[in-house]
Amino acid sequence: QAYLQQSGAELVRSGASVKMSCKASGYTFTSYNMHWVKQTPGQGLEWIGYIYPGNGGTNYNQKFKGKATLTADTSSSTAYMQISSLTSEDSAVYFCARSSLGFDYWGQGTTLTVSS
Amino acid sequence: QIVLTQSPAIMSASPGEKVTLTCSASSSVSSSYLYWYQQKPGSSPKLWIYSTSNLASGVPARFSGSGSGTSYSLTISSMEAEDAASYFCHQWSSYPFTFGSGTKLEIK
Numbered sequence: 230q231a232y233l234q235q236s237g238a239e240l241v242r243s244g245a246s247v248k249m250s251c252k253a254s255g256y257t258f259t260s261y262n263m264h265w266v267k268q269t270p271g272q273g274l275e276w277i278g279y280i281y282p283g284n285g286g287t288n289y290n291q292k293f294k295g296k297a298t299l300t301a302d303t304s305s306s307t308a309y310m311q312i313s314s315l316t317s318e319d320s321a322v323y324f325c326a327r328s329s330l331g332f333d334y335w336g337q338g339t340t341l342t343v344s345s
Numbered sequence: 346q347i348v349l350t351q352s353p354a355i356m357s358a359s360p361g362e363k364v365t366l367t368c369s370a371s372s373s374v375s376s377s378y379l380y381w382y383q384q385k386p387g388s389s390p391k392l393w394i395y396s397t398s399n400l401a402s403g404v405p406a407r408f409s410g411s412g413s414g415t416s417y418s419l420t421i422s423s424m425e426a427e428d429a430a431s432y433f434c435h436q437w438s439s440y441p442f443t444f445g446s447g448t449k450l451e452i453k
Contacts, residue, residue, distance in 0.1 A: 264442075326390075
């Protein structure tokens with residue numbers, strides 16, 4: 230049974246950067262794409278991009294290029310997402326999700342609040 | 346990008362009632378790459394239906410999915426209280442992957 234454990238809520242100042250994590254267990258981390266999804270009340274669910282931990286390859290939604298950076302540490306089976314130059318528009322819940330037939334396992338979400 | 350439009354945005358159904366949620370795509374979506382998720386407040390989305398019509402593990406048989414091209418639907422044959430949730434459609438047919446805005450389904 231796969232399990233994705235995300236890091237805790239973040240309160241960060243506008244203009245700063247934040248790096249959140251998603252630790253995978255219960256499956257071979259390097260064999261599946263790991264996606265990141267943003268959820269806000271206004272915009273709904275938005276796909277940010279994915280990383281393939283097997284080779285570090287990434288694919289980003291053009292909207293988030295330059296905003297989000299996806300990395301993975303295979304030694305600890307952990308995926309990371311860094312979000313830079315934070316604004317109030319970045320306040321959201323961020324999920325990591327493994328893809329197989331659909332996004333079959335999701336983390337519990339990390340709530341990011343950007344303060345001015 | 347492919348825009349997925351879900352209707353209705355909000356609906357309520359009585360126990361035992363048949364419910365149909367729709368998802369309309371701005372361009373054709375391969376049925377292999379159309380998914381549905383269920384989300385309850387405070388929880389992560391859960392994969393509910395994959396490849397248009399296949400139920401994910403643990404999903405009750407009263408749920409079904411169908412569609413092709415630009416029109417897809419999720420049907421509940423007989424509404425139960427535990428089905429009250431938001432449902433989102435999702436496509437992988439082309440980049441960027443996109444989600445519908447969701448249907449909030451309430452129990453009467």
